[in-house]
Amino acid sequence: MKALLCKTLGMPNTLSYEDVPDLQPGPGQVLVGMKAAGVNFPDALIIQGKYQFKPALPFAPGAELSGVVLALGEGVKTCKVGDRVIAACPHGAFAEQVLVAAKQIIPMPADMSFETAAAFTLTYGTSYHALKGRAGLKEGETLLVLGAAGGVGLAAIQIAKALGARVIAAASTAEKLAICKGNGADELINYSTEDLRERVKELTGGKGPNVIFDPVGGKYAEPAFRSIGWCGRYLVVGFADGEIPSLPLNLPLLKGASIIGVFWGEFVNRQLFEFIRDLGEMFALIEQGKLRPHVSKIYPLAQGAQALQDLLDRKVIGKVLITNN
Numbered sequence: 001m002k003a004l005l006c007k008t009l010g011m012p013n014t015l016s017y018e019d020v021p022d023l024q025p026g027p028g029q030v031l032v033g034m035k036a037a038g039v040n041f042p043d044a045l046i047i048q049g050k051y052q053f054k055p056a057l058p059f060a061p062g063a064e065l066s067g068v069v070l071a072l073g074e075g076v077k078t079c080k081v082g083d084r085v086i087a088a089c090p091h092g093a094f095a096e097q098v099l100v101a102a103k104q105i106i107p108m109p110a111d112m113s114f115e116t117a118a119a120f121t122l123t124y125g126t127s128y129h130a131l132k133g134r135a136g137l138k139e140g141e142t143l144l145v146l147g148a149a150g151g152v153g154l155a156a157i158q159i160a161k162a163l164g165a166r167v168i169a170a171a172s173t174a175e176k177l178a179i180c181k182g183n184g185a186d187e188l189i190n191y192s193t194e195d196l197r198e199r200v201k202e203l204t205g206g207k208g209p210n211v212i213f214d215p216v217g218g219k220y221a222e223p224a225f226r227s228i229g230w231c232g233r234y235l236v237v238g239f240a241d242g243e244i245p246s247l248p249l250n251l252p253l254l255k256g257a258s259i260i261g262v263f264w265g266e267f268v269n270r271q272l273f274e275f276i277r278d279l280g281e282m283f284a285l286i287e288q289g290k291l292r293p294h295v296s297k298i299y300p301l302a303q304g305a306q307a308l309q310d311l312l313d314r315k316v317i318g319k320v321l322i323t324n325n
Contacts, residue, residue: 003095004304004322007058009049012308015061017301023097025073030100032085036118036298037065037093037322039307040151041215041240046091047308055091061308062093062322063265066108066117076102084108086117088268094304096324103272109283119151119293119319120282126237126264127155128278130213131163133267134260135233139164141210144200144227146220147240148185149176151319154294156213157183162290165211168203170196170220172314179317183294196220200227208232208255221245225257232257294318300325 001023005016025031043061045051069083079085079102086106092098108117131137143160147153148169160167161184169185171177177188189199200209208229214221218241225234225247232255252259268275285291297320299307304322311320 001096002301002324003060004062004301005058005060006047009047009057012044012047012305012312015047015305015308017304020095023099025071025076025099027074028076028102029073030069030076030079030085030087030102030105031071031073032065032067032087032098032100032105033070034065034093034096034098034301034324035067035114036324037062038118038120038122038151039299039304039311039316039320039322040064040122041238041311043094044308044312053090060092060095062089062095062098062304063091064088064118064122065093065098066114067098069105070097073102078102079105079107084114086121088121094301094322096301104268106279109286112286115295115298115321115323116286116293118321119295120286122264123151123155123319124159124282124291124293125268125275125278126262127152127159127213128282129264129267129275130235130237130262131156131159131211133274133278134262135211135235137163137165137211140166142166142168142204142207142229144168144170144209144212144224145180145185146170146212146214146224147216148180149317150215150240151316152215152237153213154180154183154318155291157185158291159285160184162285168200168209170224176317179294191220197223197227200224204229211235213237215240217241217245218243219245222247222251225251225259228255228257230256234259235262236260237262295321297321298323
């Protein structure tokens with residue numbers, strides 16, 4: 001089979017597309033033929049050795065996929081060969097064959113495409129867990145989304161609107177903000193040309209947002225937090241900017257505000273029942289047309305390194321996929 005391998009830690013151009021031996025599932029494992037795989041920021045970190053999880057070399061990156069069950073390991077009774085499935089894995093999705101723990105296999109809805117399925121789990125799972133599970137976002141509240149044109153950002157906009165919230169989307173270009181508007185954002189902030197804190201103050205009548213969704217980190221974290229409303233909730237989702245910010249701890253004190261960490265992968269590991277519940281609720285929202293993954297580009301497996309580089313270069317709007325068709 002073909003796989004995109006990380007044989008030495010580095011940037012995407014160090015990845016190697018090559019033949020590797022076919023895989024065999026062990027006890028409790030499912031072998032999935034990858035049809036589509038989501039490309040996410042942690043994939044770009046893990047190949048550089050900068051992610052929380054550090055697999056042994058060599059390995060294929062990629063943590064979410066959709067595909068068809070090829071074989072079952074001993075003891076697996078939750079699916080069968082030929083089933084169309086969504087799967088999550090620590091790594092390995094950027095390959096023609098992927099080994100997945102049976103508990104991480106999700107049956108695909110009958111009318112869902114492989115592309116939609118691969119674009120869904122991580123971004124929407126993260127954003128749904130953040131907004132509903134961690135922040136308890138309520139109808140009528142105001143949400144500020146930083147990095148709003150990224151995969152989790154657009155998912156957060158759609159989920160917040162489905163929950164009845166008002167959404168302020170912040171991004172770096174007019175093109176990105178137009179996509180945010182098309183996905184339901186009520187108000188827009190271009191933080192390349194506007195003062196983030198002053199614009200938030202203006203749009204909220206000086207009250208500040210109830211919840212801030214931050215997958216970016218970096219220099220916008222502190223001005224965003226300084227704009228938060230009384231008893232606001234600041235969601236720490238990730239650090240796409242590459243810089244982990246520091247905040248003076250008097251700020252949450254003065255606003256009665258909370259800083260809330262969002263680690264979706266560990267949530268799934270520790271609270272699988274709650275994740276399955278969330279998944280059912282999100283599938284229902286997809287059927288209602290309230291959630292719709294924005295896939296901006298699809299790359300063949302052989303060009304997977306370019307997909308990761310485009311992600312690092314901030315050329316991606318919404319979600320990009322790698323396919324094996």
